Amino acid sequence: AQTVTQSQPEMSVQEAETVTLSCTYDTSESDYYLFWYKQPPSRQMILVIRQEAYKQQNATENRFSVNFQKAAKSFSLKISDSQLGDAAMYFCAYRSLDPGGGADGLTFGKGTHLIIQP
Amino acid sequence: ETGVTQTPRHLVMGMTNKKSLKCEQHLGHNAMYWYKQSAKKPLELMFVYSLEERVENNSVPSRFSPECPNSSHLFLHLHTLQPEDSALYLCASSQEIAGWVSYNEQFFGPGTRLTVL
Numbered sequence: 001a002q003t004v005t006q007s008q009p010e011m012s013v014q015e016a017e018t019v020t021l022s023c024t025y026d027t028s029e030s031d032y033y034l035f036w037y038k039q040p041p042s043r044q045m046i047l048v049i050r051q052e053a054y055k056q057q058n059a060t061e062n063r064f065s066v067n068f069q070k071a072a073k074s075f076s077l078k079i080s081d082s083q084l085g086d087a088a089m090y091f092c093a094y095r096s097l098d099p100g101g102g103a104d105g106l107t108f109g110k111g112t113h114l115i116i117q118p
Numbered sequence: 119e120t121g122v123t124q125t126p127r128h129l130v131m132g133m134t135n136k137k138s139l140k141c142e143q144h145l146g147h148n149a150m151y152w153y154k155q156s157a158k159k160p161l162e163l164m165f166v167y168s169l170e171e172r173v174e175n176n177s178v179p180s181r182f183s184p185e186c187p188n189s190s191h192l193f194l195h196l197h198t199l200q201p202e203d204s205a206l207y208l209c210a211s212s213q214e215i216a217g218w219v220s221y222n223e224q225f226f227g228p229g230t231r232l233t234v235l
Contacts, residue, residue: 035223045226105174
């Protein structure tokens, strides 16, 4: 079974600065998907960014980028130019790639609470 | 309504009650999920339905009973719950390709905050 570890329960950053959230995972699979989800105080979870394990290039979405280190099983999220609206819980998630599996759920980490200081 | 909706948003029930949580997705997806979110624990996958058939039951106690009458609706029937079942229950949906695990994201609802007394 796969596990996802987020070692930072809480992080704080000044508005406009850059912050990096850590995520490591444990798997014996070679192909999989990784995601970062954001859960604002309103509780609706939304996707921030995703990465396919077979792709070496790190995914980027505007101010959000990842540092994917497959050998180290590390998948950190960098948020540049932090904004007040970035304050939320951030969850790292893993999805197994099973050709015959069809639909499958996500394995989540415990989350990192990100605080933005004005 | 757009996206994934869940009702009720808050529910308080006694241990002997029977209640149901409802989820509806307006995205035309073919897979739906129930997750449990407890304080200081990772989100736990409870049930997966793909094309209205249950494909995974993550060893969830029988006091939780899912129902998926069609691809747009998902229910979670609750009976004789325990106080430790108090949590936020999240529903999600995605579009899956038969026989393949897709890259497609799961869209989440706002959740139902359940308190068991």
